[in-house]
Structure formats: C-alpha cells, structure tokens
Amino acid sequence: MRKPFVAGNWKMNKTVEQASLLVADLLPGLQAIQKIERVLCPPFPSLMVISQMIAGTDIGLGAQNMHWEESGAFTGEVAPAMVKEFCDYVIVGHSERRQFFAETDQTVNAKVKAALKMGLTPIVCVGETITENEAGRTAEIVQREVLEGLKDLSSEDAVKLVIAYEPIWAIGTGKAATSQQAEDIIGKIVRGSLADRFGSESAEQIRILYGGSVKGSNAAEFFGMPDIDGALVGGASLKADEFIQICQAAQGSIK
Ligand code: PGA
Numbered sequence: 001m002r003k004p005f006v007a008g009n010w011k012m013n014k015t016v017e018q019a020s021l022l023v024a025d026l027l028p029g030l031q032a033i034q035k036i037e038r039v040l041c042p043p044f045p046s047l048m049v050i051s052q053m054i055a056g057t058d059i060g061l062g063a064q065n066m067h068w069e070e071s072g073a074f075t076g077e078v079a080p081a082m083v084k085e086f087c088d089y090v091i092v093g094h095s096e097r098r099q100f101f102a103e104t105d106q107t108v109n110a111k112v113k114a115a116l117k118m119g120l121t122p123i124v125c126v127g128e129t130i131t132e133n134e135a136g137r138t139a140e141i142v143q144r145e146v147l148e149g150l151k152d153l154s155s156e157d158a159v160k161l162v163i164a165y166e167p168i169w170a171i172g173t174g175k176a177a178t179s180q181q182a183e184d185i186i187g188k189i190v191r192g193s194l195a196d197r198f199g200s201e202s203a204e205q206i207r208i209l210y211g212g213s214v215k216g217s218n219a220a221e222f223f224g225m226p227d228i229d230g231a232l233v234g235g236a237s238l239k240a241d242e243f244i245q246i247c248q249a250a251q252g253s254i255k
Contacts, residue, residue: 004036004223004250005162005207005230007062007123008237009091012043019046022240023053029244030059036230036250039089039123040237044078047086062089062123065097068110080118090115091232092122093149095168105148112149116157123162123232124149125211126190130169138167139189146193155202158194162207164232165190170212172234179221179228182210187227216245223253 014022019042030038039060042050051061063086067077083090092115093108108124115122126145128138142165150158165186170177177185186208195203210222211232222228230250236242 002205002207002229004253005039005209006036006243006247006250007039007041007060007089007091007162007164007209007230007232008243009064009094009211009232009234010040010042010237011064011096011234013238014042014046016046016049019043020049020053022238023050025240026243027053027057027059029240030247031057033244033247033251034058035254036247038247041089041091047083051086060089061087062091062121063087064091064094066090066092066111066115068107068114080114080120084118084120087120089121089123089162091164092124093145094125095127095166095171099168105145105151108145108149109151112153112161116153116160121160121162123164123209125164125166125232127166127168127171127212133167133169138185142185142189143193146190147197150194150197153198155198158198159202159205162209163190163194164209164211166211166232168212172213174213176213176218177210179218179225182222183225183227186210186225191227214246216242216249219246219249220252223250 039062041062063083066083092111097103112122128141132141191203207229209230209232210228214231214233215236
C-alpha cells in the first residue's frame, strides 16, 4: 500500500511573516488529517520558522531546490546539509528550474543522489511541454526524464523517492490534465519505466503524484485513479482552505 502524498509548492511566494500566517491557518486542518503524508515547501527564508511551527506534528517540510555539492564556492546556492537542518524533503527538477535555471537531466540526477545521501526524500518532477505534447512526444520525454533523473540508483534508493508528473501546459494555467490523461502517463509511462528499470515490485512501492492546476474541486478525481498517489500543488497550496480540501480528498481516496 502506497501512502497518499500531498505537497504544497509555494514557489517564490510569501515573506516569512506571510508564511507564518498561512501555516497558522493550515495547522488545525492539516493536523486533523492523519493518514496521508502532507508536506509544505516554502521558500528558503521561511524554513526555519516553519520548522519550529510544525515541530511535534507529523507535517513534513521540504525545500524547493538545492545544490548537489556539499559546500564551497557556489554563490547563491544552498547545500544538502543546510536543507536537512530543517527539512526531510526536497523538490528536484521542477519544470520552472529546468526552464529558467538551466536544470538538465544530469543536474537533476546529481541532486537526487545528493538528496538521498543526505537522507532527504527527493520529489522528482518530470513532464512535457505543450509543443512536445502536440508532437506526440510525451511518452518519450517523460520516460527520458525518469530514467536519466534516476540514473545509477539502486532499487533500494529508488523506492525512497517520490515522482511528480507535471505536464508543463497544465502548470499555473487552470487547465489541468484530465484524470484519465494523467493516469495513462503515470501508470504506463512513469510506473512502466520504473518497472523496467527497477523491477515491478519496486515500481509498485514508489509514490507518483500528479501536478498541474490541482485544486479542491478536482483533486478527488485524480486521487481516484489507481496509479496516482497524490499531488504536487502550486497555486492552490497558497490558500489554506484549498490545500486542506485537497489533503482531505487524498484521505478520502484511501480504500
Ligand atoms: P499549479 O503548480 O498547481 O499552480 O499548477 C503546480 C506546480 O508547479 O508544482
């Protein structure tokens, strides 16, 4: 049984003060939801304060990015050990990082390895652009991102990570994929590639999320699909009631 997983990717939103207010709003609702893994991924400056606010709860904290090197002359970067001081999770290879900050399958792979070595759970993002989608290249792109991003990993390590399939055309557009479209790619391509690479027993253990315009009103539909184990939520994670509703939908999907 894969435990449902919902993560909120706040992106570059909320000052520390605003972040604290949002967490205060989220806490009662999130604490009432017990059976799913729920993770907040605020910007770096808020990690310390939020880690204190959620101490003693089972709510998880994640960073949105990190460097793969341990330390050194990498101005503006944050090392795995610095993330680990506050977090148990880290988002790796989000499409915005790939698009605006030159992340490649190789840097994603280096970060995944560094995260696992540090005992962090990587949330590895994959997904195709609208052009790739319209050209019928979705399967090829997603498979490549999964296999290259997880290159050289053992099955033992692979089962520890979480993958998020986020079609880029669905991110922040309000135009989510249909639950069937998401299930087809997640089940056949993502889990299928994982099964080919790590064996079906391992592939069955790996949580795979859908991301892209998930909100309170459409979440249950995604979670009802057999291969979709949760969601990576952007815009709707900035509103306490929406994010709580999504987590409740995930809890409601447990059979
Ligand atoms: P969205 O973003 O929910 O605002 O579409 C999802 C993401 O980028 O992770």
